[in-house]
Amino acid sequence: MAEPQMKDDQSVETKSNRFKNGLNWLWSDYSVVIAFIIIFIAASLMSPRFLDINNLMNILMQVSIIGIIALGMTVVMLSGGIDLSVGSVLALVGVLTVTALNATGSVVLAVLSALIAGPLIGLLNGLMIAKGRIAAFIATLGMMAGARSIALYIADGGSISGEVQSFSLISNSELGIVDYPIIIFLIMTAFVYVLMHKTRFGRYVYAIGSNEKSARLSAINVEKMKLSIYSLAGLMVSVAAIIETSRLNSISSSSSGQLYELDAIAAVIIGGTRMTGGRGKIIGTFFGVLILGILNNMMNLMNVSTHLQGFVKGLIIIIAVVFQKRE
Numbered sequence: 001m002a003e004p005q006m007k008d009d010q011s012v013e014t015k016s017n018r019f020k021n022g023l024n025w026l027w028s029d030y031s032v033v034i035a036f037i038i039i040f041i042a043a044s045l046m047s048p049r050f051l052d053i054n055n056l057m058n059i060l061m062q063v064s065i066i067g068i069i070a071l072g073m074t075v076v077m078l079s080g081g082i083d084l085s086v087g088s089v090l091a092l093v094g095v096l097t098v099t100a101l102n103a104t105g106s107v108v109l110a111v112l113s114a115l116i117a118g119p120l121i122g123l124l125n126g127l128m129i130a131k132g133r134i135a136a137f138i139a140t141l142g143m144m145a146g147a148r149s150i151a152l153y154i155a156d157g158g159s160i161s162g163e164v165q166s167f168s169l170i171s172n173s174e175l176g177i178v179d180y181p182i183i184i185f186l187i188m189t190a191f192v193y194v195l196m197h198k199t200r201f202g203r204y205v206y207a208i209g210s211n212e213k214s215a216r217l218s219a220i221n222v223e224k225m226k227l228s229i230y231s232l233a234g235l236m237v238s239v240a241a242i243i244e245t246s247r248l249n250s251i252s253s254s255s256s257g258q259l260y261e262l263d264a265i266a267a268v269i270i271g272g273t274r275m276t277g278g279r280g281k282i283i284g285t286f287f288g289v290l291i292l293g294i295l296n297n298m299m300n301l302m303n304v305s306t307h308l309q310g311f312v313k314g315l316i317i318i319i320a321v322v323f324q325k326r327e
Contacts, residue, residue: 063293064181070267072236080277081136085143087257092151093241094251122234126227155253162249170246209277
């Protein structure tokens, strides 16, 4: 009689282990989605205005710029790097875009100039890191100061306004009830998702972030990959700069892009990407951006002091890192 009882105990234990493993897998892979659902429900209960369709569209509109930058930051951080220059580069690209717009009178040429400038600056970051062997933190910190300084010089320390009004249609047009910046954000998310999860490029990025030495031994051209990674981040900044500049048809060389790098890094970390690289998902960053947007929106709806909003962001980042370490 003891043997059947033992088999029953083993069966129960096996089912219990499967259940625990299932929960661990669910939390490990989809914790940010679960957190998003919880925060979304809490926000809808705390304020009846939250679920208003205009408010929800406003949240998506507000996070579109940071969201696009965060996509590029995710790729950089997955490779084990970091880019602190994105805010300053956005300001510089914006200044160059408006300058080109006013000089040529062509929206197409202005957009092309932005799409060229960002990746070139990203390529310069990549060259310093890959060829110059400078730590990513130091290289991009230097670029942050340099790009902001050049933007201030070109704009004479102030703002530049566009003289072609049709340029503002990029950010101020709608498809139904959905603003163009939201659509661009969704398209960029899909593009980077496919790039990172369905192509060789993405597999190489994960390999470099997991173990750069092993990646080299696997015949991966790490230097070339880093050039591509930082150029891609620059391209994402260019797209964000176009949206930011066209929103008001102007750009401020001093204030535009301020602290965008911190918001982008926060979204990436909340989304589950590790600072050390090699682990994370684009979809995680997408929900991380939405979580930040909802939190900002809720604090505004509840009239939380703007001086305390940074504290809440910092607390959320710390909590996210703590949970990553427990996995």
